[in-house]
Amino acid sequence: MSSAADKQGTFVAKPPRGRAAAIGLTRAQIVEAAIAQIDARGLSAFSLRELARGLGVSPAVIYWHVGGSKEDLFAAIAATITGGLVAAQDPNAPWTERLSQVFHAYRAAVHRHPNISPLLGAQMKSNGNSSLDWIETVLRALADGGFQGTALRDAFNALIGGLCGFVTMELAPAPLSEDGAWESRVAERLAAVDPEAYPLTHAALPQLANRIFVLRWQNGAEVSYEESFSALLELLIDGLALRAARPATIALSEPSHG
Amino acid sequence: MSSAADKQGTFVAKPPRGRAAAIGLTRAQIVEAAIAQIDARGLSAFSLRELARGLGVSPAVIYWHVGGSKEDLFAAIAATITGGLVAAQDPNAPWTERLSQVFHAYRAAVHRHPNISPLLGAQMKSNGNSSLDWIETVLRALADGGFQGTALRDAFNALIGGLCGFVTMELAPAPLSEDGAWESRVAERLAAVDPEAYPLTHAALPQLANRIFVLRWQNGAEVSYEESFSALLELLIDGLALRAARPATIALSEPSHG
DNA sequence: TTTTTCAATTGAACGCCGTTCAATTGATGG
DNA sequence: CCATCAATTGAACGGCGTTCAATTGAAAAA
Numbered sequence: 304m305s306s307a308a309d310k311q312g313t314f315v316a317k318p319p320r321g322r323a324a325a326i327g328l329t330r331a332q333i334v335e336a337a338i339a340q341i342d343a344r345g346l347s348a349f350s351l352r353e354l355a356r357g358l359g360v361s362p363a364v365i366y367w368h369v370g371g372s373k374e375d376l377f378a379a380i381a382a383t384i385t386g387g388l389v390a391a392q393d394p395n396a397p398w399t400e401r402l403s404q405v406f407h408a409y410r411a412a413v414h415r416h417p418n419i420s421p422l423l424g425a426q427m428k429s430n431g432n433s434s435l436d437w438i439e440t441v442l443r444a445l446a447d448g449g450f451q452g453t454a455l456r457d458a459f460n461a462l463i464g465g466l467c468g469f470v471t472m473e474l475a476p477a478p479l480s481e482d483g484a485w486e487s488r489v490a491e492r493l494a495a496v497d498p499e500a501y502p503l504t505h506a507a508l509p510q511l512a513n514r515i516f517v518l519r520w521q522n523g524a525e526v527s528y529e530e531s532f533s534a535l536l537e538l539l540i541d542g543l544a545l546r547a548a549r550p551a552t553i554a555l556s557e558p559s560h561g
Numbered sequence: 562m563s564s565a566a567d568k569q570g571t572f573v574a575k576p577p578r579g580r581a582a583a584i585g586l587t588r589a590q591i592v593e594a595a596i597a598q599i600d601a602r603g604l605s606a607f608s609l610r611e612l613a614r615g616l617g618v619s620p621a622v623i624y625w626h627v628g629g630s631k632e633d634l635f636a637a638i639a640a641t642i643t644g645g646l647v648a649a650q651d652p653n654a655p656w657t658e659r660l661s662q663v664f665h666a667y668r669a670a671v672h673r674h675p676n677i678s679p680l681l682g683a684q685m686k687s688n689g690n691s692s693l694d695w696i697e698t699v700l701r702a703l704a705d706g707g708f709q710g711t712a713l714r715d716a717f718n719a720l721i722g723g724l725c726g727f728v729t730m731e732l733a734p735a736p737l738s739e740d741g742a743w744e745s746r747v748a749e750r751l752a753a754v755d756p757e758a759y760p761l762t763h764a765a766l767p768q769l770a771n772r773i774f775v776l777r778w779q780n781g782a783e784v785s786y787e788e789s790f791s792a793l794l795e796l797l798i799d800g801l802a803l804r805a806a807r808p809a810t811i812a813l814s815e816p817s818h819g
Numbered sequence: 820t821t822t823t824t825c826a827a828t829t830g831a832a833c834g835c836c837g838t839t840c841a842a843t844t845g846a847t848g849g
Numbered sequence: 850c851c852a853t854c855a856a857t858t859g860a861a862c863g864g865c866g867t868t869c870a871a872t873t874g875a876a877a878a879a
Contacts, residue, residue: 328856350836361858366838368856373837421679424733453788460789461727461796468726469719475682530711531718535797538719542796586827608865619829624867626827631866 328360330368334379341380341418351376377422384416385409385423388437398447399540405440406466406536413470420474424467448547458543469535473528586618588626592637599638599676609634635680642674643667643681646695656705657798663698664724664794671728678732682725706805716801727793731786 336358341349351373355362369376391408392401413420441459450458594616599607609631613620627634649666650659671678699717708716 351838352836362837363839363859364857424730457789457792460786461793464727464730464786464789465723465793465797466726468728468730469722470726471729472682472722472726528718528722531715531722534715535719535723538797538800539723539793542800609867610865620866621830621868622828 328358328364328368330379333358333365333368334376334383337376338380338383338416338419342416346418346421380419381422384412384419385437388412392440398444399544401444401447402441402462402540402543403536405437405444406462409437409467410470410532413474417474420471424471445543448543450543450547454546462539462543465539466532466536469528469532473532586616586622586626588637591616591623591626592634592641595634596638596641596674596677600674604676604679638677639680642670642677643695646670650698656702657802659702659705660699660720660798660801661794663695663702664720667695667725668728668790671732675732678729682729703801706801708801708805712804720797720801723797724790724794727786727790731790 333354337349337354340354340357344353351365352362355365358364365376369379388405388408392404394401396404413423441462442455445455445458445462591612595607595612598612598615602611609623610620613623616622623634627637646663646666650662652659654662671681699720700713703713703716703720
């Protein structure tokens with residue numbers, strides 16, 4: 304009937320009793336082990352049974368400690384990774400700079416656990432408790448920039464959606480990427496691009512090589528989209544600053560006609 | 562040994578033989594049925610066995626017609642949905658307008674099948690054959706705007722990543738969203754936002770109501786991010802136009818130091 | 820017509836998964 | 850010394866993706 308998930312908060316409360324007092328498996332340890340496994344073996348290879356196997360423990364233990372279902376474990380993982388995201392921000396910097404810092408910190412945090420990226424995107428939407436700090440920080444920066452009402456909403460959504468979405472897509476696992484088979488398939492397709500039908504795509508290949516977003520591949524090595532992310536961030540923040548400076552002349556969105 | 566997936570191309574070739582000539586299940590029909598099921602019952606409730614059940618057929622049939630694995634079926638689904646995405650575009654319009662049309666068309670196409678959205682994000686990255694038209698169109702518009710080299714790559718990545726990422730996040734399934742339980746949970750959390758700790762989040766709630774990205778919820782009805790998407794699109798295209806006009810003074814990204 | 824071929828389908832099987840639950844363990848508080 | 854109960858166990862249930870040796874029956878070959 305009862306479970307550790309009921310009593311145990313984020314931190315250990317009382318010294319536990321029972322046989323497990325000696326073994327002492329914790330909710331935090333389970334989440335940590337899950338993150339380690341996903342980092343090491345990928346999200347699709349992750350299962351609760353494999354997690355339990357890695358911990359040398361019965362699968363049921365996971366349920367007793369975490370409670371609920373696999374989805375709840377994912378929520379806990381997302382909360383752990385995105386926790387304390389706002390710390391790396393200087394509250395005295397101008398609002399544009401604060402935004403830049405916050406989103407660069409977000410990208411860095413997600414890049415520390417690329418395989419978990421698919422979870423974060425979905426979780427950022429409703430994971431209220433752990434992302435309120437984050438939301439408030441972004442709203443604060445935009446409010447300092449003069450945005451309010453509909454313009455604030457749209458600026459907020461554009462930033463969160465565009466930038467978090469970029470990172471999500473950037474790290475999205477390429478389909479059919481097993482044992483290097485994917486790389487060779489992409490290589491074949493590159494060679495097969497018809498210069499007549501797709502002149503620009505074809506022409507861009509030699510110089511841009513494999514740096515184009517769609518082709519996350521470079522001699523078998525990972526490709527960083529750092530510069531493209533910075534370009535997007537700069538594009539957005541500059542645009543917002545422009546509109547914040549002259550809110551009357553250039554409205555971010557037309558006044559709502561409802 | 563052999564399978565329909567080997568011989569059958571995108572279109573039906575020869576009239577088939579054997580008993581199934583009467584029944585006549587097609588690869589296209591299977592993909593269509595899969596899309597219908599995902600539209601109706603959601604992606605997480607979709608399985609190959611359920612698909613076969615709905616078609617009144619053995620699960621093995623799916624493998625014979627589609628070939629490979631579930632992942633290949635997903636690829637076929639993505640290709641079907643994003644196919645013919647460029648048609649809605651006027652090749653004589655200015656490049657900024659063309660970009661706007663193309664990405665609005667992308668969003669519209671994805672919104673027609675919201676449950677399939679998670680597949681498209683990953684698939685757009687390497688689904689070469691069916692997305693080459695799309696890539697070429699975006700590259701063409703940017704090239705017409707004067708972008709080339711590193712600036713072209715970053716502009717391309719920023720657009721694709723930001724806008725497709727926005728749509729992916731916009732439609733990402735909210736976790737714990739079963740039987741309306743999620744809505745009530747969000748409502749509780751809204752009421753529980755501490756006005757002292759999160760003044761802006763709290764203050765934004767009454768006016769912005771539930772239009773904020775994170776809170777995809779409005780009296781049980783779906784919320785549209787149409788306006789926020791348009792704001793993001795405008796922000797990006799305006800910014801690119803600005804940089805295209807004065808490429809020397811404002812570079813999209815620093816010259817590569819490699 | 821009879822026979823052969825083979826596209827298309829079947830049903831059973833394998834191993835893994837998420838999840839539940841009645842039992843069990845054993846340190847601790849009384 | 851005993852009763853409690855946090856913590857763990859192992860077995861079980863149904864569903865999943867995937868494979869494969871068999872089967873069907875219309876069309877091609879004889």
